[in-house]
Amino acid sequence: MDDADLPPEDSKLTRSKQQWASQGKFLTGVHSRPEEERLPPGQHLTVKWPVLDLGRQPDIARERWKLEVTGMVARPVTLDWAGLMALPQTRLRSDIHCVTSWSRYDNDWQGVLTRDLLAAVEPHDEAQAVMLHGYDGYTTNVLLRDFAAADAIVAHGWAGQPLARDHGGPARLVIPHLYFWKSAKWIRKIELIGADKPGFWEVNGYHMRGDPWDEQRYSKE
């Protein structure tokens, strides 16, 4: 029988729609799920980009800036600005998740992928973790496999502009899949180490790994 001969309320489409309504099909399947998956548990969205640090914002001109990549590597390097620029340059977009519960979507970074840095220095097999050092004396630790994530970047540009000093310019690390305290600003030294050991916040009660999807905020759960 042709659906066009029936009253609309008995058509296949009407019956399907009634079924979808009773199942809540589009409520869970289409509308809310993508949002829930993008924002980690306990986080809220912000549009502005807050500034968080220890209160010392070093003023390092690009001409004076240097980045040491050292430790358990075959070919340690000290990059000056020209050296950083000579490495492959990448643009990518990622979200920020700060442990203080704000998240900010769609940050456009420009810089050098950590994978490209690692390819240049050739890590030893025994290297398991990385200590990141800022010009302000800040330190934070990450596992080498987190440091080497495909979207981790030493960023010198944000939204098409040079990275501002208060956000860690001339250059900072960005590791999007971990809480933002792991993303060291004013990066001065990247040190590959054997066993993982705690940096500044990790000594002060924060988690060694800091995965926002597992709410790894503090060292005591």
Ligand SMILES: Nc1nc2c(c(=O)[nH]1)N[C@H]1C(S)=C(S)[C@@H](COP(=O)(O)O)O[C@H]1N2
């Ligand atoms: N060198 C350095 N890096 C740092 C910090 C710092 O105090 N010094 N603070 C961390 C913390 S706790 C956060 S939340 C982010 C904040 O980066 P933003 O100021 O660009 O938002 O930087 C991280 N990296």
Ligand SMILES: [Mo]
């Ligand atoms: Mo933070």
